[in-house]
Amino acid sequence: MLNKLEVNVPQKTYPILIRKGIMEDIGYEIKKYYYNKKITIVTDYNVENLYGEGFVQNLSSYGYEVHTISIRPGENSKSIETLTQLYNQLLDNGMTRRDLIIAFGGGVIGDLAGFAASTFLRGINYIQIPTSLLAQIDSSIGGKVAVNLPRGKNLVGSFYHPEAVIIDSNMLKTLPQRYLYDGMGEVIKYACIKDKELFKKLSIINNEAELFSNIDEIIYRCCNIKREVVEKDEKEAGKRMLLNFGHTIGHAIEKVFNYEKYTHGEAVSMGMYVITQKSESLGITKAGTAKLIKELLIKFNLPYQIPKIRTEKLLEAIELDKKSESDFINLVLLNEIGDSFIKKIDKKDMVQYLLT
DSSP states (O other), X not given: OOEEEEEEETTEEEEEEEOXXXXXXXXXXXXXXXXXXXXXXXXXXXXXXXXXXXXXXXXXXXXXXXXXXXXXXXXXXXXXXXXXXXXXXXXXXXXXXXXXXXEEESHHHHHHHHHHHHHGGGOOEEEEEEOSHHIIIIITSSSEEEEEETTEEEEEEEEOOOSOEEEOGGGGGGSOXXXXXXXXXXXXXXXXXXXXXXXXXXXXXXXXXXXXXXXXXXXXXXXXXXXXXXXXXXXXXXXXXXXXXXXXXXXXXXXXXXXXXXXXXXHHHHHHHHHHHHHHHTTOXXXXXXXXHHXXXXXXXXXXXXXXXXXXXXXXXXXXXXXXXXXXXXXXXXXXXTEEEEEXXXXXXXXXXXXX
């Protein structure tokens, strides 16, 4: 069964399509949103090895001229250097403004290809086909695209929406378990900030088979939360910051370990637990909330305790957080599960939220 959502932002409306097996005849879906001939698929080595040949064959059968650009997997590829290589390959492929880029991979590919699409020739259309759970429920939706700088994550980027987001949960079956559960970190985030019932549902899932039997509903609920928030605050001037629950500390952990030791979902998981543990101790969050989060993180093999890092190192990374405003930083906290809010604090007080 096809589940469909529509994202409505001032400059465009686009669909999110969710269906098991939709990739089996993906050219049929692409034809609905793209009428010219040339397509460049941007992907990584792992996804290309698993799905690249079949994807290209299907698109070619619909008369498309298909090129593939494949990059090394991992956060370190989301760089200015890789972006420059991507621009050159797009030029080599003869891409014009009337052609199409398909971002076919996880969050790194979606961010990199999306930012390339937003800037190449001052903007070229693209479609997101996310292949990881994290990308399916979060990074492929909402138009935030970016690359990293040596000094921090997502520091060069733009808001640029795709023509469509196409999600096939069957692709998650080839994900290593660690990366499946990486995505569950973001699922738990959505439940914490906006969906108490989803949190309860996750709490009674006992194994991976049960998770997969509920996965399309989980993806739909997360995408719908993201859609609702983005429509109200596209450019992250207010309520969209709620989606960053756990991210202030999470991004700092990723940066300190050079994006190599922890996945994004793992880092965010630690950020959610630590910030909630602290806000509970300050009487802000309902007692017992951190314990509920901890139990759910453990169920999905996600870490909850920050590793030994010098507090100064974390604060240095947090200083570059995009939620900062001169002397202040916007923290996302919980009243209780399913009820979140934004608290503006003085940067000098941030250390209190790191010491538990």
